[in-house]
Amino acid sequence: MEPKDLRKLLEERLQSEDRELTYNKKEEKLRIETKCSGKGMSLSLKGLAAKYEERKESLLDEIVHHVEETLKAMNDNQELSGSESNIFPVIRSGSFPSETESGVPLVFDEHTGETRIYYALDLGKSYRLIDKNWLEKEGMTKETLQEVSRFNVRGLSTEMKTDTVAGCTFYFLNTNDGYDASRVLNQSLLEEMASKAKGELAVAIPHQDVLIFADIVNERGYDALAQLTMHFFSNGLVPVTGLPFIYEDGKLEPVFILAKNKPKED
Template identity: 35%
Template sequence: MRTAPEEGQLVEVPLAPLYARAEKSPEKAASLVVAFAERVLAIVRGQLAERSLQGAQERVYPVLRHASFVKRDPDRWVFQPHTEETSILYAIDDQEGYHLIEKGLLAQAGWTGEELHQHAMRNLQRLPVPQKRQQVGPNQITFIAPGDGYAASRILLAPLLEEMRRTAQGDALGIAIPHGDVLIIADLHGKAGADLLARLTYDFASKSSRPLSFLPFFYEGGELVPFLTVSHDRKPGRAPADS
């Protein structure tokens, strides 16, 4: 979820934890929504306070956005290119949510972009990486969706990807970031495995209000290589419309 307080600041509040709790306890859904709304109001009120990166080294994280998000206002954001479809931006976390870091805030702190990136990556590396695995034929699909707002960002953790590649039994390691709240890593066998990951990626991305990438990747030699499979029973992928 995104709210837009004064001066166009963007505040990110992950909805995944709310959905998960409501599904687990349907009888509490109404009270959970009320509590969530109160939380959002508190976050918006908090935007009125002066914000600074000074002393916030342990509260910054990398976040992924579709490349079109940056292209709309490239002079505003601190970012690095990631893939053809995605860019790395940065956020300051206040436990209730996070807001994206603009160049002006970085300048006020006297940090360089590289210093911000280093702080963000160190913090990302400290986060747990909970994994849920599903076996589909010979293919093992691993879902990483901790609900903290930085699920897709874990694609930046090279040691994680290298370990998954090392232990893979199939022909290729597939990776997908259909939206920000999930990272999919798949131990794939043959064309059927690649087709499976492509379908999963499309389905996840098409159901998101803010998709990242409709295309999955092969992880080869430390690089993400996008791939496309052709299916006659699926409509062609649409271009994401980041909000």
């Protein structure tokens, strides 16, 4: 599907009297704004159009839901003080914007060479990323934000599904609560997974709503991990990174699997 075709489908679903929809043909982006506030969000249609061929209506439903909930979250009535239990870290790619569309810097920390940690106030069905103006307005420090968010993410469920691929055990954490990738910041979870791994523990954060652990005991496992990671990365609505990591000595180190382990011929 071409971006212009996806644009038409989304405009039909998102059109409303209180919204303004504009299309940037050069950048292939659809902008959705609430008229009364002027606040909104932009969708990059090129990447989404490529995913449409595989997911079709389910992708449209997910995009529309994401837009609807994001627009609801864009108001100035939320407060951080008194809502500390609802503040969570969110993992994003290293290329994710460092400021809002209105130019306000977002609060974030570097995580790996591929990822960053942003912070958000959970609103139930959506969340709002925390920017520096909001943080200063509330009189909250970045250190407090880091502390409470890490505490909260440790309290999230770590129930996983397991599968055996190429003789290696893979663990999939996919609760769809918006913070699956964030669980990679739960150090005790990483240590627990490392302690029961028979081989090398690999970790993948392909998109916001999945976290993958892999107990790699042979070279075929690396190839399987690369394929799985790229599959999830290509299909996620909020992709993070297609590059897996090896967890060793308390650190995540990126591993270029395809360059390191080429498939062997039978």
